[in-house]
Amino acid sequence: xxxxxxxxxxxxxxxxxxxxxxAQLGLTVAxxxxxxxxxxxxxxxxxxxxxxxxxxxxxxxxxxxxxxQVMQWRACPYKxxxxxxxEYAYTEFNADxxxxxxxxxxxxxxxxxxxxxxxxxxxxxxxxxxPEKLISLSQNSDQATLVLEHITLTAKLVIAADGANSxxxxxxxxxxxxxxxxxxxxxxxxxxxxxxxxxxxxxYLPTGPVAFLPLSKNTVLQTxxxxxxxxxxxxxxxxxxxxxASLVWYHQRDEIKRLAALSNQQLQQEILxxxxxxLGQIEVLDKxxxxxTRRHANTYQNKRVLLLGDAAHTINPMxxxxxxxxxxxVQALQTVISCAIGNGECWxxxxxxxxxxxxxxxxxxxxxxxxxxxxxxxxxxxxxIKTLRNASLFAVSKVPGLNSVVKNKALAxxxxx
Ligand SMILES: Cc1cc2nc3c(=O)[nH]c(=O)nc-3n(C[C@H](O)[C@H](O)[C@H](O)COP(=O)(O)OP(=O)(O)OC[C@H]3O[C@@H](n4cnc5c(N)ncnc54)[C@H](O)[C@@H]3O)c2cc1C
Numbered sequence: 548x549x550x551x552x553x554x555x556x557x558x559x560x561x562x563x564x565x566x567x568x569x570a571q572l573g574l575t576v577a578x579x580x581x582x583x584x585x586x587x588x589x590x591x592x593x594x595x596x597x598x599x600x601x602x603x604x605x606x607x608x609x610x611x612x613x614x615x616q617v618m619q620w621r622a623c624p625y626k627x628x629x630x631x632x633x634e635y636a637y638t639e640f641n642a643d644x645x646x647x648x649x650x651x652x653x654x655x656x657x658x659x660x661x662x663x664x665x666x667x668x669x670x671x672x673x674x675x676x677x678p679e680k681l682i683s684l685s686q687n688s689d690q691a692t693l694v695l696e697h698i699t700l701t702a703k704l705v706i707a708a709d710g711a712n713s714x715x716x717x718x719x720x721x722x723x724x725x726x727x728x729x730x731x732x733x734x735x736x737x738x739x740x741x742x743x744x745x746x747x748x749x750x751y752l753p754t755g756p757v758a759f760l761p762l763s764k765n766t767v768l769q770t771x772x773x774x775x776x777x778x779x780x781x782x783x784x785x786x787x788x789x790x791x792a793s794l795v796w797y798h799q800r801d802e803i804k805r806l807a808a809l810s811n812q813q814l815q816q817e818i819l820x821x822x823x824x825x826l827g828q829i830e831v832l833d834k835x836x837x838x839x840t841r842r843h844a845n846t847y848q849n850k851r852v853l854l855l856g857d858a859a860h861t862i863n864p865m866x867x868x869x870x871x872x873x874x875x876x877v878q879a880l881q882t883v884i885s886c887a888i889g890n891g892e893c894w895x896x897x898x899x900x901x902x903x904x905x906x907x908x909x910x911x912x913x914x915x916x917x918x919x920x921x922x923x924x925x926x927x928x929x930x931x932i933k934t935l936r937n938a939s940l941f942a943v944s945k946v947p948g949l950n951s952v953v954k955n956k957a958l959a960x961x962x963x964x
Pocket of ligand 1: 556557559560561579582597598599600656679680681709711732734838855856857866867870873
């Protein structure tokens with residue numbers, strides 16, 4: 548049996564970040580993860596699971612010492628964000644409008660996790676248990692006891708960062724409110740004829756959005772070069788042109804199931820017939836499908852157990868905010884516990900932990916609801932609503948006053964600055 552101040556269950560991006568954030572406060576932390584993440588080598592192709600990392604998340608990762616390594620491995624900065632349904636209402640957000648060098652980076656989830664783990668290994672007050680699995684959990688007024696497959700741990704606080712289907716959330720009987728979008732997202736990694744781009748874009752189609760997220764083996768911002776086709780470049784250049792991307796295709800579950808069963812060649816043809824022309828020629832490298840569900844835990848805490856990240860909330864990934872909300876949870880938890888320690892309070896009592904929930908619930912709910920409003924507004928078949936939504940995008944894009952008030956405020960909020 549081993550005793551810790553905190554046990555974090557789940558060593559994904561949010562769990563690993565929370566372990567580091569709590570250790571920075573001088574607490575002893577155990578991190579329990581069931582799967583050992585595969586180490587990184589430069590030769591590896593891009594993972595399918597990538598995230599758009601906001602500026603606010605980047606600052607947190609810098610504070611935790613994990614950002615530099617991600618940048619040294621690979622991450623792709625983007626400076627512009629294009630959104631449209633009808634071409635005439637194309638709206639573009641630019642980092643210059645909020646006085647930033649970029650809006651965010653597209654990074655592979657595993658590299659973010661690995662970089663956080665690298666920092667964790669340097670901390671004498673964090674112990675990692677991996678591969679290890681939770682068997683049972685009991686709580687009393689003094690501590691929580693966690694029986695794992697190979698060892699039993701006790702803690703003052705348990706952090707559930709075990710993802711969307713959180714076992715801990717079920718074990719402590721925290722219910723959820725959920726909403727099934729009846730849609731899936733297909734992620735497709737492609738090589739593009741265009742060199743690496745500094746833009747991420749999304750077009751709303753009646754069946755759901757299609758999106759482009761740039762990927763790069765270099766982490767330097769590059770502006771788009773004149774078009775070259777994949778066939779035009781020599782085989783030596785083919786290796787180095789840096790034109791890669793993650794495409795996201797939202798559609799009804801059955802259609803995504805059909806697309807997922809196609810060969811890469813067949814899928815390529817389907818993509819070219821549906822995605823906008825600005826994509827250019829592509830070559831499909833890898834693909835996978837993920838169901839979309841919105842979930843929100845009815846409470847974030849129950850007797851020494853606190854939910855963070857996807858264990859507390861999942862969101863439509865349309866605006867790439869899921870893990871960014873999880874990182875905001877980590878930041879809020881660190882602030883709340885740090886203040887409590889500073890004020891001489893018992894940092895793990897219910898009153899203190901409730902402050903974390905107060906800080907986060909409204910913000911998470913607001914982002915979930917905003918995504919749902921966008922999702923419904925853009926999937927509504929009524930011609931009147933279609934005209935209205937395009938007119939709104941057009942106005943936001945072209946009317947000077949609205950431009951700075953609405954567009955730049957929305958952009959700053961999405962980037963977390
Ligand atoms: C299609 C798609 C696209 C997305 N794109 C974006 C994006 O662009 N930007 C963005 O911010 N978000 C995005 N998201 C959301 C983002 O992927 C999630 O919010 C994020 O992965 C949540 O991180 P987490 O650490 O909370 O959970 P997870 O990543 O699910 O990690 C949970 C960890 O807990 C471990 N675990 C689970 N149970 C146990 C147990 N019993 N014992 C031990 N370990 C356990 C798991 O092995 C895993 O490592 C997207 C999601 C989807 C589906």
